[in-house]
Amino acid sequence: MNFHTRKWVKPEDLNPNGTLFGGTLLRWIDEEAVIYAIVQLGNPKVVTKFISEINFVSSATQGDIIELGIKATHFGTTSITLTCEVRNKITRKSILTIDKLVFVNLDVEGNPVPHGKTEITYAFAGDRP
Secondary structure, eight states, X not given: OEEEEEEEOOGGGBOXXXXXXXXXXXXXXXXXXXXXXXXXXXXXOEEEEEEOOEEEOSOOBTTOXXXXXXXXXXXXXXXXXXXXXXXXXXXXXXXXXXXXXXXXXXXXXXXXXXXXXXXXXXXXXXXXX
8 A cells, every 4th residue: 555645734634632633634545545536547527436434543733644545456347445544644543444435437418437447557747648
């Protein structure tokens, strides 16, 4: 799993207990995962269909730097399935895991459409569709 996105936990990201608010973390994950799916499928019209059980295993506090790891695990006809781990950048301690996030490839009318992908691809700076 590659960890490319990093977030700095700031005061506005905290809950009343002084730890990272789960809703903020889930927003960051959904955004990172959909960007990953868009890059892999080569289509900006991708939507979140399903997120499996979310396992919070530890917390983050103000000043922590966390990193989000996303990896494709399965390509369906119109979908892509990802897995996610969030960890503390400095200690490498796991904060959260999600086994399954499913995104669906859409056409211009918003209907599921086959994407034709079967394996992970990477976009590099300067590549053009």
